[in-house]
Amino acid sequence: MRLTSRYRFSASHRLDSPAMSPEENRKLYGKCNYPHGHGHDYVLEITVEGQVDENGQVVNREALDALVRERVLGGVDHKNLKADISEMAGSVTTTENLATLIRGALGGGWTLPARLAAVRISETARNTFELEVA
Amino acid sequence: MRLTSRYRFSASHRLDSPAMSPEENRKLYGKCNYPHGHGHDYVLEITVEGQVDENGQVVNREALDALVRERVLGGVDHKNLKADISEMAGSVTTTENLATLIRGALGGGWTLPARLAAVRISETARNTFELEVA
Amino acid sequence: MRLTSRYRFSASHRLDSPAMSPEENRKLYGKCNYPHGHGHDYVLEITVEGQVDENGQVVNREALDALVRERVLGGVDHKNLKADISEMAGSVTTTENLATLIRGALGGGWTLPARLAAVRISETARNTFELEVA
Amino acid sequence: MRLTSRYRFSASHRLDSPAMSPEENRKLYGKCNYPHGHGHDYVLEITVEGQVDENGQVVNREALDALVRERVLGGVDHKNLKADISEMAGSVTTTENLATLIRGALGGGWTLPARLAAVRISETARNTFELEVA
Amino acid sequence: MRLTSRYRFSASHRLDSPAMSPEENRKLYGKCNYPHGHGHDYVLEITVEGQVDENGQVVNREALDALVRERVLGGVDHKNLKADISEMAGSVTTTENLATLIRGALGGGWTLPARLAAVRISETARNTFELEVA
Amino acid sequence: MRLTSRYRFSASHRLDSPAMSPEENRKLYGKCNYPHGHGHDYVLEITVEGQVDENGQVVNREALDALVRERVLGGVDHKNLKADISEMAGSVTTTENLATLIRGALGGGWTLPARLAAVRISETARNTFELEVA
Numbered sequence: 001m002r003l004t005s006r007y008r009f010s011a012s013h014r015l016d017s018p019a020m021s022p023e024e025n026r027k028l029y030g031k032c033n034y035p036h037g038h039g040h041d042y043v044l045e046i047t048v049e050g051q052v053d054e055n056g057q058v059v060n061r062e063a064l065d066a067l068v069r070e071r072v073l074g075g076v077d078h079k080n081l082k083a084d085i086s087e088m089a090g091s092v093t094t095t096e097n098l099a100t101l102i103r104g105a106l107g108g109g110w111t112l113p114a115r116l117a118a119v120r121i122s123e124t125a126r127n128t129f130e131l132e133v134a
Numbered sequence: 135m136r137l138t139s140r141y142r143f144s145a146s147h148r149l150d151s152p153a154m155s156p157e158e159n160r161k162l163y164g165k166c167n168y169p170h171g172h173g174h175d176y177v178l179e180i181t182v183e184g185q186v187d188e189n190g191q192v193v194n195r196e197a198l199d200a201l202v203r204e205r206v207l208g209g210v211d212h213k214n215l216k217a218d219i220s221e222m223a224g225s226v227t228t229t230e231n232l233a234t235l236i237r238g239a240l241g242g243g244w245t246l247p248a249r250l251a252a253v254r255i256s257e258t259a260r261n262t263f264e265l266e267v268a
Numbered sequence: 269m270r271l272t273s274r275y276r277f278s279a280s281h282r283l284d285s286p287a288m289s290p291e292e293n294r295k296l297y298g299k300c301n302y303p304h305g306h307g308h309d310y311v312l313e314i315t316v317e318g319q320v321d322e323n324g325q326v327v328n329r330e331a332l333d334a335l336v337r338e339r340v341l342g343g344v345d346h347k348n349l350k351a352d353i354s355e356m357a358g359s360v361t362t363t364e365n366l367a368t369l370i371r372g373a374l375g376g377g378w379t380l381p382a383r384l385a386a387v388r389i390s391e392t393a394r395n396t397f398e399l400e401v402a
Numbered sequence: 403m404r405l406t407s408r409y410r411f412s413a414s415h416r417l418d419s420p421a422m423s424p425e426e427n428r429k430l431y432g433k434c435n436y437p438h439g440h441g442h443d444y445v446l447e448i449t450v451e452g453q454v455d456e457n458g459q460v461v462n463r464e465a466l467d468a469l470v471r472e473r474v475l476g477g478v479d480h481k482n483l484k485a486d487i488s489e490m491a492g493s494v495t496t497t498e499n500l501a502t503l504i505r506g507a508l509g510g511g512w513t514l515p516a517r518l519a520a521v522r523i524s525e526t527a528r529n530t531f532e533l534e535v536a
Numbered sequence: 537m538r539l540t541s542r543y544r545f546s547a548s549h550r551l552d553s554p555a556m557s558p559e560e561n562r563k564l565y566g567k568c569n570y571p572h573g574h575g576h577d578y579v580l581e582i583t584v585e586g587q588v589d590e591n592g593q594v595v596n597r598e599a600l601d602a603l604v605r606e607r608v609l610g611g612v613d614h615k616n617l618k619a620d621i622s623e624m625a626g627s628v629t630t631t632e633n634l635a636t637l638i639r640g641a642l643g644g645g646w647t648l649p650a651r652l653a654a655v656r657i658s659e660t661a662r663n664t665f666e667l668e669v670a
Numbered sequence: 671m672r673l674t675s676r677y678r679f680s681a682s683h684r685l686d687s688p689a690m691s692p693e694e695n696r697k698l699y700g701k702c703n704y705p706h707g708h709g710h711d712y713v714l715e716i717t718v719e720g721q722v723d724e725n726g727q728v729v730n731r732e733a734l735d736a737l738v739r740e741r742v743l744g745g746v747d748h749k750n751l752k753a754d755i756s757e758m759a760g761s762v763t764t765t766e767n768l769a770t771l772i773r774g775a776l777g778g779g780w781t782l783p784a785r786l787a788a789v790r791i792s793e794t795a796r797n798t799f800e801l802e803v804a
Contacts, residue, residue: 116482170348173307575709
């Protein structure tokens with residue numbers, strides 16, 4: 001049984017790589033490189049997988065929500081992905097890098113009986129980034 | 135080719151396990167254990183998989199809809215999941231248990247050429263439960 | 269300036285009028301009269317109207333949310349509209365009657381500078397009930 | 403006949419009033435006052451009203467889209483509402499103030515035969531701000 | 537009390553006015569003038585207004601649905617708006633003209649106690665056309 | 671890392687197989703066989719899979735969008751699937767056949783470093799057709 005649980009958070013970011021010139025950054029990232037940044041209402045989906053227990057649950061929803069709140073949402077909601085997340089200081093705040101970071105943050109402190117199966121983030125309604133967890 | 139077809143039904147339920155005390159039930163299920171129950175507009179997704187036939191279809195939509203209506207929707211739409219579904223008398227009406235029940239109800243009477251590949255239920259917009267069919 | 273704020277709650281109900289026979293009830297309310305009830309994920313929209321203040325707000329969102337939670341959501345979320353709401357004991361739990369009740373509950377304790385302008389409830393995605401407040 | 407046309411833009415902002423102390427700002431605006439800002443995918447709805455012409459249109463959609471792009475979207479999409487919009491330098495970047503600004507920007511250069519009837523902005527799916535144009 | 541009820545239908549059309557040259561048509565209607573037509577999944581919203589009756593209803597939903605099905609949906613669903621609707625033979629199949637036609641079709645045979653208050657059609661998620669009924 | 675990117679297009683079609691009699695076509699395809707056709711607002715989802723590069727991207731979004739526009743959207747948007755797509759002349763314009771065609775059109779000219787992993791089309795909100803790319 002797989003359960004996918006959805007969360008929302010609002011954050012700001014600007015795509016800008018220190019490895020490239022301003023012109024190259026503007027060419028590669030387009031509007032996402034505008035100097036003062038912009039933001040999104042991200043949708044985060046966490047998928048867990050496991051057996052249904054005797055209480056009829058694959059995972060305790062309250063425990064899952066608490067874990068996601070503590071290890072992910074508290075650090076990104078109403079934050080600037082660059083200025084507020086120390087782990088992103090050396091990388092570009094694309095949703096791909098954010099998804100990798102979230103998978104690590106969740107996996108590192110995973111204490112639930114069901115296993116973490118996938119992390120998915122939609123930056124806008126037009127795209128979704130997904131990482132399966134082996 | 136996979137086809138996922140979506141259906142909606144409204145039902146009421148209350149999460150309450152006979153194996154636990156009232157206090158334990160309230161602690162585990164929270165608001166879902168409130169004494170007089172509540173309800174949801176469930177979204178059911180049925181995925182079938184197979185070859186596209188000479189008419190350009192992986193499955194006849196009308197036949198699939200009729201099967202889902204007869205074996206699932208007729209039994210749950212505008213019903214109380216506990217009082218109206220005899221197979222749930224001995225279990226808790228979580229969406230996990232409901233998904234397992236629906237997979238069995240569909241699989242038992244499956245008469246279509248495409249195979250049943252997955253059963254997915256969203257209780258609310260915040261969660262989705264999925265069972266792959268091996 | 270008008271602000272419409274959205275809230276969600278899950279509740280169960282059964283449409284059944286004591287003024288009619290079982291056959292009449294079944295004929296008028298159809299599936300909504302099934303004996304053990306069903307439920308919905310209701311969407312509640314509260315519209316307030318007023319001048320934008322020096323802080324750039326027509327109403328303080330936190331104050332509005334607290335008022336709606338206290339006077340409405342606490343009484344209906346994860347509840348049975350008939351068994352749990354004493355004011356509905358003598359009426360049928362249609363969304364029309366629920367909207368009227370909510371307008372009264374909000375209007376009775378209105379303490380915000382912006383006036384209450386409208387109450388809107390969607391029972392499902394297929395319908396919306398609206399009461400303007402004169 | 404009324405036509406409501408929808409547009410989307412992504413922007414960042416931070417709610418912070420120069421008339422208040424840091425503590426007051428934090429208390430009034432909550433998470434929206436976090437120091438490095440956050441952002442949203444705003445939905446903008448422009449409503450025009452008029453007679454249907456001989457071509458069956460209340461307004462030429464392409465002309466309306468061009469006007470909204472030129473006078474509104476170009477200035478806010480992928481921008482920081484404070485740093486990039488000079489008219490907001492002296493005010494707080496709430497959606498109320500943004501709606502007022504957009505109404506002015508559109509109304510000032512209105513060249514279409516149908517009249518501008520309303521401006522609506524949803525900051526997130528949970529709220530909508532509306533200004534009727536008299 | 538106002539009730540807005542939503543319906544969906546799929547139809548094809550092509551915007552082409554006999555009063556203009558092919559070049560003018562292409563210039564005015566753009567892609568909507570492509571020679572073989574295209575189509576949409578239209579959303580139709582019918583708003584009725586009236587007093588809530590002793591059964592707790594502003595209108596009987598089944599009666600409203602039957603009226604809309606008989607007088608509107610049967611004529612437009614899975615149809616070509618030009619070839620299948622005789623009343624559109626002399627006009628362009630814009631959503632403005634379609635809304636006017638539907639208001640007439642509904643108003644002409646209106647037999648419900650609540651009055652018809654508004655007709656709204658969304659051609660796509662990006663636009664909505666609305667006619668208030670005086 | 672998987673990225674799913676969403677696109678929309680509006681098209682018309684009619685399900686009608688030359689291998690069957692008019693009666694058989696009507697029986698098999700129902701309303702979709704109505705003589706003058708109808709249409710939909712299709713949602714196309716393209717999933718690519720690969721390593722995240724040093725710029726934080728699994729694929730350059732602009733390059734992916736350009737490819738989908740050039741090889742798919744230009745040929746189907748505001749078109750009639752039968753009259754305007756030569757490759758569909760000999761087949762029925764079901765969404766299954768359309769998905770197969772799109773997978774071929776994309777795969778044939780694939781020039782991006784990330785591999786094409788899946789093609790998904792929703793004809794309406796009630797169904798989704800999916801082809802994994804091996």
